[in-house]
Amino acid sequence: MVRQIEDNPFLTDEDLARVLGVSIQTVRLDRAELEIPEMRMRIKKMARESDQKLRAIAGSEIVGELLDLVVGQTGMSVLEVTAEMTLQKTRVLNGQYLFAQANTLAVGLIDSDAALTGAARVSFKRPVLKGEKVVARAMITAKKLNKYIVRVLSQVKDELVFIGKFMVFDLSEEVKKLENSP
Secondary structure: OHHHHHHOOOOOHHHHHHHHOOOHHHHHHHHHHOOOOOHHHHHHHHHHHHHOOOOOOOHHHOOOEEEEEEOOOEEEEEEEOOHHHEOOOOOEEOHHHHHHHHHHHHHHOOOOOOEEEEEEEEEEOOOOEOOOEEEEEEEEEEEEOOEEEEEEEEEEOOEEEEEEEEEEEEOHHHHHHHHHOO
C-alpha cells in the first residue's frame, strides 16, 4: 500500500482496494494503522510544502494545485475541472486551462526571481470533462545559459491528455538592469 501511494498520491481508498484486491474497510484500517492520511489530506500537505519553494512565480499564480516541486528539476500539480472551466456548448474543459496549468508549472520550476515563457509547442490529446482531475508533471530537460526547456505531460488517471514543450527564460539579469536604470 505504501509503495502504491508513493507512486500515485491521488489514489483513493476505493482505488487502493481495487489495486490491492481487498475491501475498502481493509484499506482504511491498514491506512490508519500505518498512519497514512486520506488522499485529500495527503494532497493538502504536499501543496503547502511545495508553495514555499516557488521563486519565479507566486503560489497564487499557479493554475491548479501545486503538489510537488523540486526547483530546477521537476514539479507536479493537479487541476480539478469545474463547470466554470468548461465550454458552455460542449461541457469540455476550455484548452486555456490545460495550457495555463502546464505553463505556470513550467515557469515555477525555474530557480530564478524572474522567468517567462518564450515559446511553447503543445498538443492536446483528448477532451477533458467536468469532474476529471488533470495531473501535470513537469521536468527540465535542458538548460543553456538563461534558457530552459521544460517538458510537461498532463494526464487524467493513466491517460495522456496534453503534452507541452516550453522554452522558459531566466530574466533575473534583465530585470535587475531595468530596476537599476535611471
